[in-house]
Amino acid sequence: MSGLASLLNHLGLDVVGQATSEENVLALAGEHEPDVVVLDVRPPEMAGAETVRRLLEAAPAARVVVLSDTAEIAEVAEAILAGAGAYVLKESSVKSLVTCIYAAASTRSLILPQAAATLLEGAPVAVLPDQHELSQREIEVLRLIAAGRDNGEIAAELFISPATAKSHVARILEKLKTQNRVQAAVFAVRAGLV
Numbered sequence: 001m002s003g004l005a006s007l008l009n010h011l012g013l014d015v016v017g018q019a020t021s022e023e024n025v026l027a028l029a030g031e032h033e034p035d036v037v038v039l040d041v042r043p044p045e046m047a048g049a050e051t052v053r054r055l056l057e058a059a060p061a062a063r064v065v066v067l068s069d070t071a072e073i074a075e076v077a078e079a080i081l082a083g084a085g086a087y088v089l090k091e092s093s094v095k096s097l098v099t100c101i102y103a104a105a106s107t108r109s110l111i112l113p114q115a116a117a118t119l120l121e122g123a124p125v126a127v128l129p130d131q132h133e134l135s136q137r138e139i140e141v142l143r144l145i146a147a148g149r150d151n152g153e154i155a156a157e158l159f160i161s162p163a164t165a166k167s168h169v170a171r172i173l174e175k176l177k178t179q180n181r182v183q184a185a186v187f188a189v190r191a192g193l194v
Contacts, residue, residue, distance in 0.1 A: 029059035036104045040067045049078035056083045063104035080182045141168040146185040
């Protein structure tokens with residue numbers, strides 16, 4: 001990871017620390033309150049989704065980019081549902097990783113295509129529970145979220161203002177009790193809405 005840290009520094013990203021164990025990651029995150037944490041979930045000292053959860057408890061404002069060498073459905077879904085804002089495979093280019101870091105920093109969620117394809121192909125279909133009470137318009141917006149559209153694109157496609165699109169997205173996240181757009185997209189896939 002030290003080579004990656006040097007490269008990210010060289011690209012203008014401020015790397016405030018490096019850790020090789022969950023304990024060190026949590027301590028550094030609590031001390032430095034980083035905007036983004038790139039979390040390699042493969043070392044035995046890291047517990048994947050559980051580390052993501054603990055990290056977000058230690059530094060709630062941080063956005064987590066999971067770096068992994070696998071796109072196994074369970075691992076991708078668990079990381080996203082635990083609160084990761086981005087998921088990137090180690091085989092991806094540095095440019096892709098930097099894109100994920102910037103997306104996470106701007107509070108957008110991103111799963112690179114290889115991981116997204118795995119997640120969406122194997123997602124079990126679930127029934128949309130009645131208690132979520134999504135309106136027809138919110139279901140339309142949720143489908144567009146799952147298709148990767150941002151608020152501006154949703155607004156243009158549905159002929160509504162960007163502020164209205166943003167409001168719909170916020171209500172959807174609240175009703176589904178999801179933390180970000182990727183989790184909402186996973187929900188939409190499991191509910192058979194896309």
